[in-house]
Amino acid sequence: MIDLGPTSQVVASPDGLTLMTPPETTGRFIIVFADGVKSPRSVLEKAGLGDVVSSRDLEGQKSAATTTDTVFEELGMAVVSAEPGQLGFLEARDGQSRVLSVSPELVHHIRENDYVRGYAEGVQDLAGRLGGSPTAAPDTSLGRGLGVQFFRDTTDFTWGIQAVGAQLSSFSGAGISVAVLDTGFDPTHPDFAGRAVTLQSFIAGEGPEDGHGHGTHCVGTACGPKSPGTGPRYGVAHGAAIFSGKVLSNAGSGSDGGILAGIDWAISQGCAVISMSLGGDVPQVHPPYTVAGRRALEKGTLIVAAAGNNAMRTQLNFGFVGAPANSPHIVACGALNQQLDVAFFSARTLADVRGGQVDLAGPGYQVCSSWPMPTRYRTISGTSMATPHVAGVAALWAEATDNRAGALWSTLVQESKRLLAPSLDVGSGLSLAP
Amino acid sequence: MVRIPVTVSVDDEHLDKLDDVVRQLREQGMTVEHVLLSLGIVTGSIEDVDALLDVEGVLRVDLEGRKDVPPPDQEIQ
Numbered sequence: 001m002i003d004l005g006p007t008s009q010v011v012a013s014p015d016g017l018t019l020m021t022p023p024e025t026t027g028r029f030i031i032v033f034a035d036g037v038k039s040p041r042s043v044l045e046k047a048g049l050g051d052v053v054s055s056r057d058l059e060g061q062k063s064a065a066t067t068t069d070t071v072f073e074e075l076g077m078a079v080v081s082a083e084p085g086q087l088g089f090l091e092a093r094d095g096q097s098r099v100l101s102v103s104p105e106l107v108h109h110i111r112e113n114d115y116v117r118g119y120a121e122g123v124q125d126l127a128g129r130l131g132g133s134p135t136a137a138p139d140t141s142l143g144r145g146l147g148v149q150f151f152r153d154t155t156d157f158t159w160g161i162q163a164v165g166a167q168l169s170s171f172s173g174a175g176i177s178v179a180v181l182d183t184g185f186d187p188t189h190p191d192f193a194g195r196a197v198t199l200q201s202f203i204a205g206e207g208p209e210d211g212h213g214h215g216t217h218c219v220g221t222a223c224g225p226k227s228p229g230t231g232p233r234y235g236v237a238h239g240a241a242i243f244s245g246k247v248l249s250n251a252g253s254g255s256d257g258g259i260l261a262g263i264d265w266a267i268s269q270g271c272a273v274i275s276m277s278l279g280g281d282v283p284q285v286h287p288p289y290t291v292a293g294r295r296a297l298e299k300g301t302l303i304v305a306a307a308g309n310n311a312m313r314t315q316l317n318f319g320f321v322g323a324p325a326n327s328p329h330i331v332a333c334g335a336l337n338q339q340l341d342v343a344f345f346s347a348r349t350l351a352d353v354r355g356g357q358v359d360l361a362g363p364g365y366q367v368c369s370s371w372p373m374p375t376r377y378r379t380i381s382g383t384s385m386a387t388p389h390v391a392g393v394a395a396l397w398a399e400a401t402d403n404r405a406g407a408l409w410s411t412l413v414q415e416s417k418r419l420l421a422p423s424l425d426v427g428s429g430l431s432l433a434p
Numbered sequence: 435m436v437r438i439p440v441t442v443s444v445d446d447e448h449l450d451k452l453d454d455v456v457r458q459l460r461e462q463g464m465t466v467e468h469v470l471l472s473l474g475i476v477t478g479s480i481e482d483v484d485a486l487l488d489v490e491g492v493l494r495v496d497l498e499g500r501k502d503v504p505p506p507d508q509e510i511q
Binding site: 182183212213217248251252253254255256257260261263267277280282292295299324345380381382384385 | 439441443467468470471472473474475477478493494496498499500501502503504505506508509510511
């Protein structure tokens with residue numbers, strides 16, 4: 001628990017031996033008290049460190065904490081001068097730990113020349129990529145530590161499940177309801193026997209069953225079983241309750257009226273997450289989705305939607321995020337391939353439009369998932385496939401944190417893996433499971 | 435005349451008077467398809483879209499759009 005500070009070390013790396021010098025310390029220590037400790041001062045007094053000032057008495061002399069031992073009342077922390085021997089008295093007593101940690105007070109400096117250094121490294125990296133061998137990883141500090149990741153389907157897990165880390169998660173989306181608004185779902189699919197599945201159609205003249213396939217595939221990715229009868233696991237939130245709203249016809253077409261009705265239904269059913277792998281290639285925000293997204297958040301429901309497949313990056317066409325993903329209160333999901341590069345069709349942020357940014361990214365290339373019987377499984381690509389990965393991960397986080405709506409959105413962004421790809425294409429990066 | 439599909443968004447202040455707003459929308463000639471309680475949105479169709487703009491509680495009236503996914507045999511969905 002007591003950290004006296006790092007010492008100099010010699011570290012071996014592919015670049016050779018490096019002497020790592022520790023950061024500067026002042027000789028004082030930062031003490032973090034456990035939640036619920038009402039009197040940090042009395043804990044310090046018992047250790048012979050009671051000669052401290054309270055932050056509340058420092059009005060008008062805010063800089064005093066840099067020289068005077070101080071208890072920060074709002075933070076539940078203190079900075080004290082102490083001999084290491086004195087710190088031992090802060091250890092747990094009677095099985096009750098009142099102190100969470102003791103660390104050396106570090107000295108921080110403004111970073112000179114970081115901009116120039118970063119620029120030089122970027123140029124070096126680019127030169128390496130253009131002129132170096134195809135298998136060489138960039139040999140600058142930009143690339144070091146990131147490496148080149150490459151996922152592939154195994155007999156146990158699809159590459160997408162591995163990429164988001166779902167197979168390592170102890171969470172399943174248990175207690176969370178996930179709605180997939182799409183072409184419906186095949187309730188006869190054997191992988192979903194015994195699963196809580198609610199079906200509803202919003203297409204006049206068609207039942208809730210999936211006559212297309214797209215919906216069944218998306219439901220599979222978001223909520224497929226932990227152990228499918230055959231083949232690899234392909235679903236993220238295997239414990240979530242599934243709500244399939246058919247808002248697209250068997251021909252794959254839907255109207256705003258039906259989609260909004262589906263959103264309304266999902267909210268009324270208490271769904272924490274709505275997955276919408278649908279959209280139109282219009283470069284404007286469609287205002288009803290702004291209203292719907294905002295009211296959904298107010299009611300505890302987070303909507304994630306596909307960014308769009310209108311890019312052809314091999315021809316330098318980067319596409320744009322269409323409606324409804326380009327809505328400010330809806331999460332837009334881009335697609336990644338097995339190397340965590342942006343998929344060639346994945347739409348880029350719609351510039352200068354509030355809400356038009358890609359927010360997150362998910363596995364969206366060669367994604368294996370369920371398909372209506374008798375086909376049973378199919379491998380397809382699209383931001384439509386990335387979206388239910390993110391929706392499933394959102395369900396896991398909802399279970400893990402009890403967060404909903406805006407707080408859940410924030411959690412997803414914080415807990416995403418930053419990628420080398422630009423934020424215009426992947427937002428904060430690859431969504432990762434808890 | 436052609437009935438035009440519309441999406442009517444109700445403003446925050448009238449969310450608890452949705453029934454009133456819907457009644458007035460019908461009086462203006464709207465055929466109401468869905469009243470979405472959680473969203474405060476009413477969908478349907480009308481011949482004269484402008485007639486809805488003056489109804490009290492209406493935040494905005496938008497023309498309905500369509501969203502599609504590719505045919506099932508396509509590799510990119």
